[in-house]
Amino acid sequence: MIGFELVRRAAPSRHMQVLAPVQAVLLTLLAGLALFAALGQDPLRAFHEFFIAPVSSANGLSEWLLKASPLCLIGLGLAVAYRANVWNIGAEGQMYIGGVCATGLAIHFQDSWGPFLLPAMIVAGALGGMFWASITALCRARFNASEILVSLMLTYVANMVVKYLVFGPWQDPQANNFPLTVEFQDDALFPLFAALGWEWFEGARLNLSIVITLVAIPLAWFFCERTFAGFQLAVAGVAPAAARYAGFSAPRAVWVAMLASGGAAGLAGVSEVAGPIGQLNDRWTPEYGFTAIIVAALARLNPLAVPFAALLMALLYLGGESVQIELQLPKSISQVFQGLLLMFLLGSEVLVRFRLRRRREGGSVQATERSVDAGARRSPGEGQR
Amino acid sequence: MKRSTFLGAAVVSVAMAGMGLGIATAAEPIKAAFVYVGPVGDGGWTYAHDLGRKAMEKALGGKVVSTIVENVPESGDAERVIRDLAAKGNKLIFTTSFGYMDSTLKVAKSFPKVEFYHATGFKSAPNVTIYNSRMYEPAYLAGIIAGHMSKSGKLGVVASFPIPEVVRNINAYTMGARMVNPAITTKVVWVSTWYDPTKERQAAEALIGQGVDVLIQNTDSSAPLQAAQDKGVYAFGWDSDMTAYGPKAHLASAIEIWGGYYTKAAEAAVAGKPLKQTVWGGIKEGMNDLVSINPIVPEAARKQVADKRAEIAGGKLVFTGPIKGQDGTMKVAAGKSLTDKEIDSINWYVEGVEGQLPGQK
CATH class of the missing domain: 3.40.50.2300 (Response regulator)
Incomplete structure (x- = not known):
């Protein structure tokens, strides 16, 4: 039988490892042009409406950063966790609980805590996210339960916690039985850039929560690349046996990974409820926690690449809205783009590590070129232990 | 006395200029936008709104053109979409799900000359009108x-x-x-x-x-x-x-039959007298x-x-x-x-x- 087979390369090219995501993005864009043409649109005009028009005004830029910021923050946390081979899929739920903890302070102490309220909410949000992640960490570290399943299922529990609160004890009494809390006062909201005298952002929603993300980027990088704890985590991820031999505690790696990613997700929750939403309600399910998984994968778990991946994912959302408004194309094009991107990314990654070869007649050939793939980090696509 | 006559004349002439403007812009179609929570093809709620929109376009001939955005989540995203629609010159914006209430109100504050219509909510504003049907x-x-x-x-x-x-x-x-x-x-x-x-x-x-x-x-x-x-x-x-x-x-x-209401709202906008009354209609109102x-x-x-x-x-x-x-x-x-x-x-x-x-x- 004549066919093709994948053969593991002796050593993946370091250049191509870096370039694979770039190639995936370029292929996505090319496929996008073809897609627009197939939909009967002028591809260049549609391309402009999708990728350029949404971010060519101050308000557009503000919306872009506002959307990318939580994706980036959660993506950073997930990159740290995935490096350690700890697959936290429940960042969405950790984000809800972060938002819930911040909301608890906001609605109970709006009138009394003044300027201390917002910092307290930020701390509470991070702790809330860490607490929710710690349940998963405990199950994994103590009972060896799958963190993938536990964290994912806890997301739905977290959603129920939100629902219980907004339908019950935290419901705004003025809200005609609708499931919402009171709207936050200024003390409980991140100040807008426009309100800080940045006239360029007049009327835009961008707020100071983005500073948290900007601080988190170098921190995450420093932790991963320059600290011993970050090194331990990476070793535990790439070569668990070696990590054990070196005396690195495996449960500790699980805890560090879960708490870091949970804390980041919790902070993203605060930036949402104390930012563009300004209250807690039962409809708040932005799915940033799930999208951030793609962000972390696209960035190849490199903290310095996460912001770019987050900006790209955010742009796909804005672009989908833009082409619907301007060209009346279906908004689900955004999801097509996300799918294309993921497909090209995984395809590129496979071809970086393997090469395509014509299948020979009979006999296995894999042994001849097989080598230990020690240098390459595992990517989320092959995360099974 | 003379001065007040002069003032009166000035007011009249300004008002006439305003009317002139109204007539001048009436030739250009008014832009209306609809924000949908689901896809038009849901066969239910959003589809009914879209039938209403089409009935409105038909009834007004070329006097109104409309844009839709479907699948808009009832979260922080809604405000961006609504704001974008207002910034792009839509004079009538219909936000057709309860969860858009606060987003609609926020955007309405920054666009006092745009008329917003919010389905099924309970908060209104000078340029946010509520409409609902007694299902x-x-x-x-x-x-x-x-x-x-x-x-x-x-x-x-x-x-x-x-x-x-x-x-x-x-x-x-x-x-x-x-x-x-x-x-x-x-x-x-x-x-x-x-x-x-x-x-x-x-x-x-x-x-x-x-x-x-x-x-x-x-x-x-x-x-x-x-x-x-x-x-x-x-x-x-x-x-x-x-x-x-x-x-x-x-x-x-x-x-749900939204066409009549959407047509009325669009006609009122074309006539320069926006519809401002809260409507909660049922079988009686069609x-x-x-x-x-x-x-x-x-x-x-x-x-x-x-x-x-x-x-x-x-x-x-x-x-x-x-x-x-x-x-x-x-x-x-x-x-x-x-x-x-x-x-x-x-x-x-x-x-x-x-x-x-x-x-x-």
Whole structure:
């Protein structure tokens, strides 16, 4: 039988490892042009409406950063966790609980805590996210339960916690039985850039929560690349046996990974409820926690690449809205783009590590070129232990 | 005196200039935009709004052009979409789901010259007008048919969120059925979404599994009706005429009719006098109805529905006493009716509805 087979390369090219995501993005864009043409649109005009028009005004830029910021923050946390081979899929739920903890302070102490309220909410949000992640960490570290399943299922529990609160004890009494809390006062909201005298952002929603993300980027990088704890985590991820031999505690790696990613997700929750939403309600399910998984994968778990991946994912959302408004194309094009991107990314990654070869007649050939793939980090696509 | 005459003349001339401007801009079509929570192809809620939009475009000829954005989440994203539409020169913006309420109000503040219309909310502003339809009226009529058709005496509701808008529909449906057969009970499953065909279908199947033989839904897709068709029980269409999705199971459809309202709002905008009045219309105003009754529904049921429909169209209120609460206590005394304010914040079940209302205090 004549066919093709994948053969593991002796050593993946370091250049191509870096370039694979770039190639995936370029292929996505090319496929996008073809897609627009197939939909009967002028591809260049549609391309402009999708990728350029949404971010060519101050308000557009503000919306872009506002959307990318939580994706980036959660993506950073997930990159740290995935490096350690700890697959936290429940960042969405950790984000809800972060938002819930911040909301608890906001609605109970709006009138009394003044300027201390917002910092307290930020701390509470991070702790809330860490607490929710710690349940998963405990199950994994103590009972060896799958963190993938536990964290994912806890997301739905977290959603129920939100629902219980907004339908019950935290419901705004003025809200005609609708499931919402009171709207936050200024003390409980991140100040807008426009309100800080940045006239360029007049009327835009961008707020100071983005500073948290900007601080988190170098921190995450420093932790991963320059600290011993970050090194331990990476070793535990790439070569668990070696990590054990070196005396690195495996449960500790699980805890560090879960708490870091949970804390980041919790902070993203605060930036949402104390930012563009300004209250807690039962409809708040932005799915940033799930999208951030793609962000972390696209960035190849490199903290310095996460912001770019987050900006790209955010742009796909804005672009989908833009082409619907301007060209009346279906908004689900955004999801097509996300799918294309993921497909090209995984395809590129496979071809970086393997090469395509014509299948020979009979006999296995894999042994001849097989080598230990020690240098390459595992990517989320092959995360099974 | 002279000065005031001069001022008066100035005011008149400015006003005339303004009118001139109004006429000048009337030649250009007015831009209207619609924000949808689901896809137009949901066959239910969003589809009904889109039919309304098309009726408006048709009625106004070329005087209005409209844009839609579908699948807009009721989270932080809504504000961006609404703001973008306002910034792009739309003069009328219809936000067609409850969850857009606060986003609509926020954007409306920065665009005082744009008229915003929000469906099903309860907060308004000088340029935010609320409109809604009394879906509990057709739900009540559907209940009458259900009362005639159910053999098991168990009705089911696939419900979205336990908010007053949905609770009152469950109540009206149950009241209609119990008028025919006082032993009937209603089971409710909450799916916590407006549009998720998979979840809606699962909920419908769960209800059917518990012996329910007539379903109604307060969600946006046709999945519950399709489930009923597959399992050989009955169901109603909701928001749009859903006959085609399950012709055997389909007893009738409780539909929303938005075209008239959208046309009025657009005409008012073209005339330069924006529509500002809160509208909460029902069968009487032609904003909803029960249509496409299946031929298998017996004549007695049809007649009863026609009679009640005529009464409602004539101004009779559905929530008129005696109405007992779930625990049998009298909630509305004979001869009294719930006020609009009470209907709009209702948080209790009528007698015959099973289970506890989430969040009930």
